Amino acid sequence: MARVLRVARSSSLFGLGSRFYSTSAEVSHASPFLHGGGASRVLAKDRNVQWVFLGCPGVGKGTYASRLSTLLGVPHIATGDLVREELASSGPLSRQLSEIVNQGKLVSDEIIVNLLSKRLEAGEAKGESGFILDGFPRTMRQAEILGDVTDIDLVVNLKLPEEVLVDKCLGRRTCNQCGKGFNVAHINLKGENGKPAISMDPLLPPPQCMSKLITRADDTEEVVKARLRIYNETSQPLEEYYRSKGKLMEFDLPGGIPESWPRLLEALRLDDYEEKQSVAA
Numbered sequence: 001m002a003r004v005l006r007v008a009r010s011s012s013l014f015g016l017g018s019r020f021y022s023t024s025a026e027v028s029h030a031s032p033f034l035h036g037g038g039a040s041r042v043l044a045k046d047r048n049v050q051w052v053f054l055g056c057p058g059v060g061k062g063t064y065a066s067r068l069s070t071l072l073g074v075p076h077i078a079t080g081d082l083v084r085e086e087l088a089s090s091g092p093l094s095r096q097l098s099e100i101v102n103q104g105k106l107v108s109d110e111i112i113v114n115l116l117s118k119r120l121e122a123g124e125a126k127g128e129s130g131f132i133l134d135g136f137p138r139t140m141r142q143a144e145i146l147g148d149v150t151d152i153d154l155v156v157n158l159k160l161p162e163e164v165l166v167d168k169c170l171g172r173r174t175c176n177q178c179g180k181g182f183n184v185a186h187i188n189l190k191g192e193n194g195k196p197a198i199s200m201d202p203l204l205p206p207p208q209c210m211s212k213l214i215t216r217a218d219d220t221e222e223v224v225k226a227r228l229r230i231y232n233e234t235s236q237p238l239e240e241y242y243r244s245k246g247k248l249m250e251f252d253l254p255g256g257i258p259e260s261w262p263r264l265l266e267a268l269r270l271d272d273y274e275e276k277q278s279v280a281a
């Protein structure tokens with residue numbers, strides 16, 4: 001751990017060279033949410049966005065982070081995916097990780113920083129710049145390490161009521177051939193006590209994926225509840241940490257992708273950016 005943290009304090013962690021690193025002054029132009037100016041700000045910037053997605057398991061971080069990464073041309077890096085790749089590789093870490101992940105617990109900061117560091121270095125070697133991080137940081141220590149090595153422009157905190165989160169996790173499916181994610185849950189939460197109703201249609205797979213659907217081993221009711229509890233204890237303090245830095249954007253998802261995606265783009269002031277991109281394509 002000490003070695004990793006020592007490395008973390010030098011600006012070389014994650015392979016974040018000068019291309020990734022920027023001063024706070026530059027960052028102030030990089031965030032359309034914090035400083036206005038819409039898409040032109042993103043386009044005019046001399047480096048790509050460096051964003052973080054926070055949110056409970058099942059909220060849809062992966063879905064929205066992945067769409068935004070395609071739109072903005074930056075990698076979507078999900079530490080949960082890095083952990084699952086490591087598990088599937090049957091490498092030396094694999095057995096240790098599967099025990100932790102299948103109980104819904106967090107992998108150590110050291111292991112996760114190492115996996116992320118390798119992924120960012122590989123991306124930098126391929127010429128990637130900028131990122132949307134999904135699932136990292138998840139502890140205050142991880143946030144401090146990240147803050148020591150680079151500037152985060154914006155932290156998007158996605159929110160849904162807890163009842164919906166469990167059903168969404170239990171409904172998650174992945175096609176083991178094409179790798180795409182789907183959700184078979186029908187969400188229909190009545191509005192109560194001033195809270196709005198939420199309904200989400202299932203995101204069903206096409207016929208060719210139907211027989212190839214798999215469920216994540218950690219998406220059982222017991223493990224999902226453990227992950228939610230751990231999120232509330234360990235990751236929620238991050239909201240306050242980024243709020244106090246003026247970087248947090250709270251976003252209550254109004255429903256499924258068709259309602260939420262345009263509203264999220266609006267909140268990020270990227271609605272005109274998406275239109276310009278589709279015209280240019």
Ligand SMILES: Nc1ncnc2c1ncn2[C@@H]1O[C@H](COP(=O)(O)OP(=O)(O)O)[C@@H](O)[C@H]1O
Pocket residue numbers: 056057058079080081083100101104105106107108109112134135136137138139142218227
């Ligand atoms: N930043 C992290 N720190 C520690 N453990 C992590 C981190 N990211 C992912 N993991 C491990 O991988 C598992 C799956 O992560 P993820 O796919 O992000 O799931 P979730 O649906 O809970 O958001 C987590 O339960 C945890 O064991």
